[in-house]
Amino acid sequence: MESASALGAPVGARVPAMVSERLAKKFSRNLKERAIEALLFFAASVSVLTTVGIVYVLVKESVVFFTQVSLWDFLTDTQWTPLFDDAHFGIMVLLSGTITSSAVALLVAVPLGTTIAIYLSEFATPRAREIAKPILELLSGVPTIVYGYFALLFVTPILQKLIPGLPGFNLLSAGIVMGIMIVPLVASISEDAMRAVPMSLREGSFAMGATRLQTAINVVFPAALSGIAAAYVLGISRAVGETMILAVAAGMQPNLTFNPMEPAATITAFIVQVALGDLPHGSVGYQTIFAAGLTLFLLTLVFNLIGLWMRKRFRQAY
């Protein structure tokens, strides 16, 4: 520590004059360092400003909205007709669409994602894993509008052949495609969780004569449960916030239903629908999308926090 501080100040005759002079410019050197640090700090705080901005915008417009619509009506009304003369603002209607489509998506993503994760972590050779993981990553990089096209013009016609009378817009096909979209997310987080389980647990199980599958199901899966649950919760959050697949394939008609065979608007699809139209700034219709957005933000925030908390827990376990 002594020598480090001595470097900054000019020291005795043993240091050549030029060097000591250069190192002596402490003030300007320090100032520049400080300025740069401040600049970097500002860049890092942009993320905090973004969050503040999101909360500020959503709350500000929602406050105006809730002076005109009571919170009780917002939560309990069974109709959503914000743009009609006889306006009703029951968020339940949009929530039902969001919940139903997310449920369908999870029914697809959880079994597929978990199976893939167990296979990759416990069975696959390193080479197979090396090939499969990038492919899964590529899948998750496909733009969601493309998945929307696929749901509306490929999956829905197939489903209509299997289920006669299925309308052209429906939550089922949007949910299935959304499920396939979040498979990579669920699979990769679950796989990370299972690979974090120490080898000694598996070896103990093998030593008792258990097979790979018995070990995977009875030892590794329970040990990694909190991480796997985190994967599911983050999957839910992704599904709840997904927009384009639903806006394209599930229709934009508000519909209080939990039947996936019906068309229904979700919170996200409603925001898209309003944004596509020409709503004057400051009208009630304009404010509804912020109230809907606030609901969405809070929902995903809760799921994200639960998911992150669970992920942290499994990390600390070993």
Place this chain on the structure above:
Amino acid sequence: MTYVAQTPEQIRGLIAKAKRWDVIFVALGIIALGIGLLTFVALFLDMLIDGWARLRPEFFTQFPSRRAGQAGILSAWVGTTLVMLVTAAVAVPLGVAAGVYLEEYAPKNWVTDIIEINITNLAGVPSIVYGLLALGLFVYAFGLGQSIRTAGLTLALLILPVVIVATREAIRSIPGMIREGAYAVGATKWQTTKDHIIPYSLPGILTGVIIGMSRAIGETAPIITIGALTFIAFLPPSPVSMDFPFLSFEWLKAPFTVMPIQMFNWTSRPDEAFHANAAAAGTILVFMTLAMNGLAIWLRYRLRKNIKW
């Protein structure tokens, strides 16, 4: 598990029986992987077949039109390119600086904790919420309008967490001795960062930037929310001109459309002739994101193989 096996043969029999399930599960795993993969192949082929007739040079040089056969993506790809320029210009310096700060400079205190929690949380915020932020803040409060700069800024905020996380991971893999070496010859913290840390983490940062940009290219919801028009039959003012000062930034304020919005517009039309256009635009979009993601994955793979500290 209450069976009592008497002889080694019986135990072996039990294990052999259980091992059969191993094989069944491997088959299941491969099928599950296959479903994911096949979906993707089906998706791509379906779009390619539907859009093949439209994938001609004119498709890239024509404006959208009321007649499906004459519609093209000129304004869409120009718009996407310009928006991406703004996004990269904002997200890369900000993201890298934030990553450098958090890894090299940040003290361990509650401010740093708040920043870190924020970044993790922001990564999980639905993209449409960013659109609402941009609508309320950029479009109306700051008066930036429904323009290219608003869209670029919005997408920059959206991919910022991706760039930051990639930068941090790249920096974290640089061993401490590099820094100690630089300090030992009298370098300041910034000199160390500028001359060693950033150059060595560049490939990792590049990977993150490419993945972030490929995500931004495909984002539709936030751009719709800020109110991008779906029918644009003109180009923004050219950034380069013959007169002084030769460079113009008027294009930043221009209304615009981008590839995914054009595709959304064509997909949601009832007229089936437009679906072929949507398919063609989708094929190009998938091709672009695949190429970018593939490049990023390859970069990362090479990186892991080549660098030995």
